[in-house]
């Protein structure tokens with residue numbers, strides 16, 4: 001009898017969702033440090049933009065690559081904040097940053113291709129690559145190199161089937177930030193091996209110390225596909241708006257692919273995103289500052305309890321060392337922590353083999369809950 005497609009069935013499940021499902025199934029209140037869900041409300045001007053679209057019945061299909069005014073506004077944002085000078089034809093509005101990533105991959109990869117992905121790295125990279133019947137090849141991120149990709153080491157992982165590399169900065173789960181020099185070297189690495197560079201910059205506006213650089217700003221040969229999102233920057237995760245910036249030679253193909261994937265992004269949500277760009281930006285700075293304060297408070301709390309962690313430079317996660325507590329099985333340890341102490345965290349191993357013995361706690365959760373969760377975790 002026919003069954004689910006083997007590659008769909010074999011796709012690994014996100015360990016974050018496993019924790020989420022258990023958390024939802026428990027009867028009492030839990031402290032949720034497992035997901036990157038901003039504790040802030042969606043800014044009023046974003047809601048007003050979406051509401052105005054609803055009020056004027058702008059609820060029909062949008063063009064496949066997005067509402068024209070939003071694409072134009074995005075070219076201005078990209079030039080001003082990312083140093084990326086793109087034509088509006090290169091910008092494709094997507095259903096969140098995840099769909100931008102999937103679109104970038106589906107536009108550039110075929111079955112059997114190898115894709116270099118970070119270890120540890122966001123689990124969805126490996127999941128999407130597997131769905132396309134391509135093969136993820138993990139590249140290690142080393143603490144002594146600031147958990148940043150090392151182009152010299154990457155050279156050794158490239159084979160005849162390697163087609164792309166995924167780079168994530170500021171990174172989830174590590175908070176590592178690619179700055180200008182490395183962004184340029186990664187572009188030259190992609191040139192040297194004739195690869196696509198898929199750059200996940202969904203946390204581009206959440207950086208504390210270092211200045212994140214967009215590899216696309218150094219792209220000479222049209223190899224960089226950059227993925228961005230409104231989800232985290234404007235605390236609008238459920239509105240599902242992101243965007244892909246593709247080189248001219250692949251942009252029209254990517255835009256065309258939106259038809260069988262999603263047709264177009266929710267039209268009122270696109271107007272919410274437009275309002276996000278056109279409205280006051282102090283909300284973004286306020287949230288960034290709050291994440292930074294939480295990072296510093298959490299770091300102090302862990303220092304006081306003698307728990308090791310990595311100090312993130314961007315995004316909003318703490319990568320916490322529980323190697324001496326979890327007995328080599330952080331997944332079971334995290335599930336037990338949730339059942340016994342009502343604290344949900346993401347087990348590091350879901351981010352790749354290098355994450356065994358580590359866990360990820362989200363700084364997007366409110367300060368009080370965050371500190372209480374860390375205290376229970378360290379106890």
Ligand code: PLP
Pocket residue numbers: 036095096097098099122168171172200202228229230231232237241242
């Ligand atoms: N990329 C990374 C590294 C993420 O952590 C996330 C969300 O957690 C995304 C992309 C996608 O975000 P969204 O699809 O909500 O815009």
